[in-house]
Structures are given as C-alpha cells and as structure tokens.
Amino acid sequence: MSFTTSEENYIKGIFHLQQETGLVNTNSLAAEMQTRPASVTDMLKKLKSKKLLQYEKYKGFKLNEAGKKAALDVIRKHRLWEFFLVEKLKFDWDKVHPIAEELEHISSEELVQRLDNFLGNPSFDPHGDPIPDKNGKIPVIKQQSLSEIPFKKNVTVSSVGNQTAQMLDMLKHYNIAIGTQLTVLKKFEFDGSLEIKVSKQNACIISEQVAKNVFVHDVQ
Amino acid sequence: MSFTTSEENYIKGIFHLQQETGLVNTNSLAAEMQTRPASVTDMLKKLKSKKLLQYEKYKGFKLNEAGKKAALDVIRKHRLWEFFLVEKLKFDWDKVHPIAEELEHISSEELVQRLDNFLGNPSFDPHGDPIPDKNGKIPVIKQQSLSEIPFKKNVTVSSVGNQTAQMLDMLKHYNIAIGTQLTVLKKFEFDGSLEIKVSKQNACIISEQVAKNVFVHDVQ
DNA sequence: TTATATTTTTAGATTTATCTAAATTATATT
DNA sequence: AATATAATTTAGATAAATCTAAAAATATAA
Known part of the structure; x- marks a missing residue:
C-alpha cells in the first residue's frame, strides 16, 4: 500500500499524539497539523476507508496496527535521512528537520534499505530519537x-x-x-x-x- | 523562485526537446510528458506568467534564460542523486532513474551543494551525462x-x-x-x-x- | 436538567493539475 | 484559392486537498 504525502503527514501526526493520549481528537490533530478541524475530518474518512484508523464519528480515533506500521515506516525514513544529513553531509543537527520532512516521502523501499546499510544501520538519529527497523521495531535505551x-x-x-x-x-x-x-x-x-x-x-x-x-x- | 513538481517536470521536458529542435510544439511536449495537448497548453500559460517561457499562441515555444537555468538546476539535482545512488548506495546504474526522478524535486539548495561536495564534485553521472555546476555550466568532453x-x-x-x-x-x-x-x-x-x-x-x-x-x- | 459552550461534522466553495470534447487556427492538398 | 487535415487552444468537468460557515452532536455548568 502506498500513500500520498498528505496522508503520510497525517499518519505521522496521529501517531505522535496517540503515543501521549491514546485516543486522539479532531481539534488537537488540527493544531498539530496546523490546519482546520474540517480538513482533519475529511482526512479521517479517507484513512478509515484505507483501513488504517479506528474512527467513530464524534468519538475520537487512533491508528490500528496497519496505521502504526505506516507511521513507523515514515518515521524510519525521516530519522535515517536526518542521520545521513548530519553524519555524511555535515549539516548542523538543528538544521536537518525540514529537509528530512521532504526526503521522508520518497517512496522506494530499496532506497531506504540501502541507505540504512550505507549508514551502518544506526539505532538513533542525531536528536537521539530511536530509528525503527524495517519491521517497525524500535530500539530502547534506559534514559x-x-x-x-x-x-x-x-x-x-x-x-x-x-x-x-x-x-x-x-x-x-x-x-x-x-x-x-x-x-x-x-x-x-x-x-x-x-x-x-x-x-x-x-x-x-x-x-x-x-x-x-x-x-x-x-x-x- | 521555487516551482511545483509538475512545473519542474515540464521545464525539464521542454529543455530536453528544445535542445534538438530549437522551438518546441505542443503535441511533441504532450508525447514527451505522456499527457494531453490541452494539459500542455494549461502549463504553458503558467510558465509564461512566471516568465520562464517565450510563447505565442499557435507559434511554438522555448525556455528563456531564466527557464533554462531552472531546467539546469533540476538536471543538476537529478544527476547528482544518480551519482549518489550508484557510487554510495551501490545501485545498478540502470535502476536509479525513477528514484532520481523523485529526489530531484527536493528543494533545499544547501542540500544540493553539500551533496555535490560529499560526492567529490563529479562532472558526469553514471550514464555519462554531464552534471551542470550550480551556475548551470555544463562540462564538455569530446566524444x-x-x-x-x-x-x-x-x-x-x-x-x-x-x-x-x-x-x-x-x-x-x-x-x-x-x-x-x-x-x-x-x-x-x-x-x-x-x-x-x-x-x-x-x-x-x-x-x-x-x-x-x-x-x-x-x-x- | 436545561441552557450554554465546545467540539465535530457537513455542505458547499476554492485551488491545482488534470481530462474530454468542441472550437479555432494553421498547414497541406488538389 | 478552396477545402481537407492536423495542430492547438478554449470551455467546461473531475479529483484531491484544502477552506469557510453553518449545522449537529457532545460536554459543561448553573
């Protein structure tokens, strides 16, 4: 299954919020995405129809397993690219986020796998955030x-x-x-x-x- | 000036055709872009309004200097990414084109400059095509x-x-x-x-x- | 528990990039 | 030169992602 850039961004946003609150509501996602609640509702219908979301009108929503895997795929790409930008291209670690926001939507799976190997299969990105592996498994560290x-x-x-x-x-x-x-x-x-x-x-x-x-x- | 992915693709297509024929016509660009002549006309108006194109209705068209520079910027990015994919990620040279078609639309100028340096400022991509420098200058070789x-x-x-x-x-x-x-x-x-x-x-x-x-x- | 406030959804509009079908302009042929 | 053919543009439609304003559902408070 492949997703549009907009879908991927919403998936990421929901994943982020549901890690803190479990169920997510429309207004908080609208704030997170810097958009309007009505736009959120539109996208929720789309993600539900793609079977990525548990969603009942007026009752809040959260990603199901397929949705979480999709989120982890995007997060994996984002963090691998951040690692590349800092370690290989020598960017300052506080400058790479907006560029990785674009690179994370490049679709080739083989590219991600080869990039991962090229970088030495890193476990943490330059901000210290864990990089999920291709199965969505996240390394843990006591901190x-x-x-x-x-x-x-x-x-x-x-x-x-x-x-x-x-x-x-x-x-x-x-x-x-x-x-x-x-x-x-x-x-x-x-x-x-x-x-x-x-x-x-x-x-x-x-x-x-x-x-x-x-x-x-x-x-x- | 920045461009949408669609604009950049049309600019590249026009550049390609005008190198062979000088003036480009609507049908040949439609064939090149795998789209309809009516869609081409729509985009021509847009590119003309952005002052990238010499275009008179029914008379053919070509990129002006600004348009050519825009095309060379995209071509530069495409070829640098192809070089990266083959030299660093060890892709076969016949597999990199579609991935570079996506990467060429990433917008950061600093990214391109740092990538160029990281790769050792190569002059030719893995298909032997010259890589324009950041001023749009193309290396030549007697072949x-x-x-x-x-x-x-x-x-x-x-x-x-x-x-x-x-x-x-x-x-x-x-x-x-x-x-x-x-x-x-x-x-x-x-x-x-x-x-x-x-x-x-x-x-x-x-x-x-x-x-x-x-x-x-x-x-x- | 009824009124009020908040949240969420719907209905319909907008923008961008595309399309089809029809109309217009240019070119080729007799 | 008149007509047929080809190329190009216009007009209007569609799909995706967004928006505003209004309606509906839910939550809160007197």
Missing part, C-alpha cells in the same frame, strides 16, 4: 531526564524532549549535542537550575526547564 | 559514436544515447558501462554490426544500432 541525575555521575546525552528550533539552538550554544558527556555538579534550589560540566569545558548553569528536556543515559 | 571509431583504437565509454531500460539492460549483459574500455576489431558490412573487445574479455558482436548509441572518448 532519565538530566534533572533526576545524582551529582558527579557521568552520563551521555541521548535525546532532547522539546525539539524546537529555539531549544536546539540554545543547546548548541552550551555545546550540548547527542553523545555529549556531562556531569551535574550542583543544584540551585532557588530556581531549580543546575550547574553542569560539559565534556572538558568550564562548568555552566542551565535552567530547570532545559534540564527537564535533556535526556541522558549511563556512560558505557 | 564520438562507437560506430565512427577506427579499428584497434582504445576508447572509454562516456555516455549512452538511447537511455531506455531495454538498452541499459542490454549493455549490462555485454558488460559495458560508463568508464569501460573498448576496442573495435572489425565491421561486418552485411548489416553494419561491429566486433569489439570489451576490457579483458572475449570479443563480442554488437548491432549497428547499439554502436550508434554508445559514445566514447579517447583513453587518457
């Missing part, structure tokens, strides 16, 4: 928010919660990227900000809000 | 049809005239690809076929029609 890590423990940055351009740009200024090693030195109870040491650089202070959005795992 | 080459002269295959799937598949069976070294041994006047030696293999015989579509240059 915690930086705000929950005990002092002096060495950890590696594995992903970022709020992947806005502002957040990514800010982390770049702190020299924090996926794979960066960190230690938490001190917490300022006044505002919850943390003093941290990034790699071999001088210590710096990040706000509680930033700390909550930086996820880390044990150094192996 | 002749294999049917015009004197006997015993060592030459290198540089491009293929009729790039149909059938032709590319046939050449693959003769072990002929871009870069292959050849010598013409004998011409059979009966039907114009040629006995040739391909690299270090046994001699074989190709038809006059094939010979006319294989272009070669001197071995450097």
